[in-house]
Amino acid sequence: MKNILIIYTGGTIGMVRTPNGYAPQSGYFLSELEAIPALRSPEMPRWELHEMSPLLDSSNMTVKEWNEVAQLIYDNYGAYDGFVVLHGTDTMAYTASALSFMLENLAKPVVLTGSQIPLCEVRSDGADNLITSLLIAADDRVHEVCLYFGGNLMRGNRTTKYSADGLAAFHSPNFPPLAEAGITIRYNPTALRPEPEGDLRLQLMENVPIGVIKVFPGIQFSLFEQIMTEKLRGIVIETFGAGNIPGDGSALLPIIRRAFENGTVLTVCSQCPQGAVSLGAYEASSSLKGAGAVSGLDMTTEAAVAKLYYLFSCGYDKDTVKQMMGCDLRGEMTV
Template identity: 55%
Template sequence: MKKRICIIHTGGTIGMIKTAHGYAPKKGFMKQALSAIQELNSEEMPSYDYIEYDPLLDSSDVSVKEWVKIAKDIEERYHMYDGFVILHGTDTMAYTASALSFMLDGLSKPVILTGSQIPLSEIRNDGRDNIITALLIAANYNIPEVCLYFGSKLMRGNRATKISSDHLIAFDSPNYPFLAEVGVNIEVKNKLIRPTKGDFKVRIFDKRQIAVLKIFPGIQWEVFESLMTSHLKGFVIEALGAGNLPKADHILQGLLKRAKENDTIIVVCTQCLKGSAVIGQYEASSTLSQAGAVSGYDMTVEAAVTKLDYLLSLYDDVETVKRLMETNLRGELTK
C-alpha cells in the first residue's frame, strides 16, 4: 500500500510567478505545478493530498499565528498521513521549523519543511528536486522529527539556519550533523535521529514580547533603555565569541538590573556560526552572569527565540523557564 503524505503550502518563492512588480504568489499555481511534475505519478512516489493556505504568505509575514495554524492543521490530520511536507518561504523557514519542533510534542512521523530559491514557474529551478526528495524521505524513512530539507541536505529543524539569499545551498546546520545527505543514494544517519518520546500532543504558543539584540563594538546602551520594560518577557542577546560583552558601564548595569527586577529572561547566544555561548567562561561575560542570564550554548538564534516563546507560553515560573532554556528538549542544543 502506498504511503500517504500531506503537503501544506504556506507560500514562499517556490510557488511564485513573475509579475510586473516582481515575483508574487498566485492562488492555485502550486497545485497545477505539482500535477505537471510527472515523477510524482511514479509508483515509487507516495500518494499525496494538497492543502493551500489563503492567503499565501511571503515568509517574512509568517509568525506565531501561522505557526499555530500549521501545528493545528497537522494535529487535525495526524492519524490520516504517514508524514507531512510543508512548502514555505526560505526567509523564516528555520524559525518555523524550530517553532514546530517544540510545538509538536511526541512526534512519531516526519514533518519536513522545504521550498526553493528559484520559483517552480522558472524553467531552471531547485524546487522540483526539493519537493520530490522531501516526499520520498517523508514516506520511506523513520524520522520522527521536524526537519528542513534543502539542497540535498536533511537537517534537524531547530538546528538549521539560513546562510545565503542567492545560492542554492541556502541552509546549513552548523552545530549538528545533517540527518541525511542525498546524492546517488539517500543516506540517513539513523544514530543522529531522536526517538519518539511520549504521545503526540500539540502545545500552542502565545504571543510574548521577545527582543533580540546583536552586540557590536561601540554599542550605545542608552538606545535600549526604552526597550527594557515590564512587558518584555524575553531578551536574546547575540554576544561576541563565547558569550562576551564590551565592558559594562552604568547604563548597561542599570538595564540588566531592570531586566532582573522585571523577571525578563536573558538568553545569551553567540554571533559565531559555529560554537557555543557559555556565560562566565570569560570575565567579559561576568556582568551577564550576575544579572541571572542563561547560556544559549550552541542554539541558533531561531531556536533560542522560538524555545523562549514556547517555554513562556507553558510556564509562569521564571526559574523553571531558565532551567529549561539550558536543557536539551528537542535536540536543539549541546551542553
Template identity: 60%
Template sequence: MNKRVCIIYTGGTIGMVPTRDGYQPKEGYFSGELEKIRDLYSDAMPKWDLIEYDPLLDSSNITYVQWNRMANTIKENYERYDGFVILHGTDTMAYSASALSFMLEGLKKPVIFTGSQIPLYELRSDGRDNLITSLMIAANSDIHEVCLYFGNHLIRGNRAVKTSADGLIAFSSPNYPVLAKAGIDIEYFPNRFLPEPKEPFRVTEMKPTSIGVIKLFPGIHFDLFAPIVNKDLQALVLETFGTGNIPNYDSELPPLISKAIENDTAVVVCTQCMQGTVRLGTYETSSELARAGAASGSNMTTEATVTKLQYLFSKGFTANEVRDWVESDLRGELTIG
C-alpha cells in the same frame, strides 16, 4: 509504496509567479504546476495530497498565527498520513521549523520543511528536486522530528540557519551534523536522529510573546535600548561576542540586565559566531552576565532561542522557570556538556 504524505502549501518562492510588483504567490496556480511533474506520480513515490492555504504568504509575513495553523493542520490530519511536507518561503523557514519542533510534542512522524530559491515554473528551479526528495524523506518512518530539507541536505529543523540569500544550498547546520545527504541515493545517518518519543502526540499553540533581540557591536550604547527593558518584556536575547562576551568599557549593560531580571524578564545569552557555544564566566567580560542571572543559550541558533522562549512562555512557565528550561535540551536544539 503504500505510504501517504500530506503536502501543506503555505506560500513562498516555490509557487510564486512574476508580477509588476515582483514575485508573488497566486491562488490555485501551484496545484497545476504539480500536475506537470510526472515523477510525483511514480510508483516509487508515496501517495500525496495537497492542502493549500488561503491566503498564501511570502514568508516574511509569517507569525505565530501561521505556526499555530500549520501545527493544527498536522494535528487534524495526524492519523491519516505517515508524514508531512510543509512548503514555505526560505526567509523565515528556519524560524518556522524551529517553532514547530517545540510545538509538536510527542511527534512520531517526519515533518519536512522545504521550498526553493527559484520558482517552480522557472526552467532551472530547485523546487522540483527539493519537493520530490522531501516527499520521499517524509515517508521514512524512522524519523520522528521536524526537519528542513534543502540543497541535498536534511537538517534538524531547530538547528537550521539560512546562510545564503541566493545560493541553492541556502541553509546550514553549524552546530549539528546533517541527518541525511541526497546524492545518487539518500544516505541517512540514523544515529543522529531523535529517538521516538514515548509521550502521546499533542500540540502546544504559540501565544503572543514580547521578546527582544539585541545584537552587540563595538561601541554599542546600551542606554539606547533601556526603553524596551520594561515590565512588558518577557524575554531578552543577547547576541554576544565569542563565547558570551560583552564590552565592559562602561557600566551600562549590567544594570540593564539586572533591571530586566528584576522585571521578571528572562535573559538568554547567544553567540554571534556560526559555530561554537556560549560559556559564561570563561572570560571576565562574560562573568557579569552570569552574576546578573542571565541564562546560557549554549550552541542554539537565534531562531531556536527565540521560538523556544515563545514556546516556554506559551506553556505558562514563569520567567524563572523559563530560564531553567531554556538551558535544557528539549528537541535536540542544543548540545549538553
C-alpha cells in the same frame, strides 16, 4: 503506499512573476505540481495538497501562521504518514524551530522545504527539494521536525539560513546532517532522534513580547533601557564569540538586572554560527551570568526565539523558563 500531506504556506517555490516581482498566487500551485511527471511515479508516496489562505511571503509569517500549521498537522496526524511543509526560505528556520517545540512526542516526519528559484522558472531547485522531501516524509526513520534543502536533511531547530542566492541555502553549523541525498538518501542513524513514547501533544504559541539585540562595537546599551519594561517577557542577546560583550558593560548590567526583576528572561547566544556560548569563560562574559542571563550554549538565535515563545506559552514562571532555556528539549542544543 504511504500518504503524505503537503502544506503549502507560500514562499518562492510557488511564486509567479508579477509587475512588482515574484509573489504567491492562490490556486496556481497545484497545476505546477501536476506538471511534474516524477510526482506520479509508482515509487512516490500518495500525496494531497492543502493550500493555506492567504499565501504568504515567509517574511510575513507570524506566530498566528505557526499555530495554523501546527494545528493542521495535529488535526490530520492520524490520517497521514508524514508531512511536507512548503515555506519561504527567509523565515523557514524560525518556523522549523517553532514547530519542533509545539509538536511534542512527534513520531512522524515533518519536513520543511522550499526553493530559491520558483517552479515556474527553468532552473528551479524546487522539484528536487520537493520530491526528496516527500520520500523522506514517507520514511519511518525520521521522528522530528526537519528541514531539507540542497541535498541535506537537517534538524529543524539546528538550522539557519546561510545564503540568499545559493542553492544550498541552509546550514546546520552545530549538528551533523540527519541525511545526505545523493544517488541514494544516506541517513545518519546516530543523529536521528529516537521514536518517542506517548501521544502527540500540541502546544499553541502566544504572541509573547520578545526581542533580539545584536551587540556591535560601540553599542550604547543605554538606548535599549526603554524597551526593558515588564511587558518584555524574553530577550535574546547576540554577543561576540563565547558570550562576550564590550568592556563598558556597566551600562548594560543594571538594565539586565532590572529586566530580570521585571520578569524578562535574557538568553545569550553567539554571533558566531559555529560554537557555543560559555558564560564566565572570559571576564568579558562573566558579568552577564552574574546579572541573571542564561547561556544559550550552541542554540541558533532562531531556536532561542522559538523556545522562549514556547516556554512562556506553556504558562511557566520566569524562573522555570530561565532554567528550561538551558535544558535540551527537542535536540536544539548540545548539553
